[in-house]
Amino acid sequence: MKVKNILIAGTVATTIWAAHAQAEITPRHALTGEVLDLSYAKKGGNTEAFRKFLETGKNPYNSDDAAIEEGHSLFLTGCSGCHGHEAEGKLGPGLADDYWTYPRGLTDQGLFEILFGGANGMMGPQYVNFNTDEMLRIMAWLRSIYQGDPKKAKWLK
Ligand code: HEC
Numbered sequence: 001m002k003v004k005n006i007l008i009a010g011t012v013a014t015t016i017w018a019a020h021a022q023a024e025i026t027p028r029h030a031l032t033g034e035v036l037d038l039s040y041a042k043k044g045g046n047t048e049a050f051r052k053f054l055e056t057g058k059n060p061y062n063s064d065d066a067a068i069e070e071g072h073s074l075f076l077t078g079c080s081g082c083h084g085h086e087a088e089g090k091l092g093p094g095l096a097d098d099y100w101t102y103p104r105g106l107t108d109q110g111l112f113e114i115l116f117g118g119a120n121g122m123m124g125p126q127y128v129n130f131n132t133d134e135m136l137r138i139m140a141w142l143r144s145i146y147q148g149d150p151k152k153a154k155w156l157k
Pocket residue numbers: 075078079080081082083091092093094095099100101102103105111114115119120121122123124126130138
């Protein structure tokens with residue numbers, strides 16, 4: 001029985017590793033270009049949606065109303081103090097328009113990279129506060145309130 005359990009655990013671990021190894025995107029830090037170490041991630045974020053995002057570079061929550069709503073409340077707890085309640089900009093820049101200091105933010109991979117790894121000054125790495133699944137939800141809410149030029153919305157392509 002014990003041996004069987006070990007074998008099962010081994011198979012599960014290999015499967016998880018294999019799923020990880022198939023990841024097609026390599027998230028990099030927005031400033032340094034260094035590969036982001038996802039092992040720093042808060043627990044609970046390695047969901048099916050996040051694994052799909054790693055494979056495709058697209059946020060599966062962009063079309064999920066419940067996830068978007070939750071993303072809004074997460075934004076209000078961790079981001080609005082600096083970015084404004086409607087992400088209109090405050091201490092940090094507005095996030096609903098098409099002007100981006102880091103144009104990579106107009107792709108889902110790039111937006112995730114800015115969130116997970118942070119940028120300059122007050123924009124610290126958000127893995128301290130949110131797990132990766134929560135980041136995808138926040139990102140989906142930001143996309144849902146986008147007011148910029150649709151042609152610049154690279155995540156739609
Ligand atoms: C303590 C204040 C603070 C908090 C909290 C904060 N930010 Fe920021 N954020 C900033 C500042 C300041 C900048 C500008 C940094 C720069 O230009 O490098 C920034 C930049 C950004 C950018 C890049 C925008 C661009 O134009 O390229 C994104 C995206 C972003 N923040 C998203 C978020 C999200 C989402 C959260 C919550 C999970 C968050 N931030 C939390 C202060 C903050």
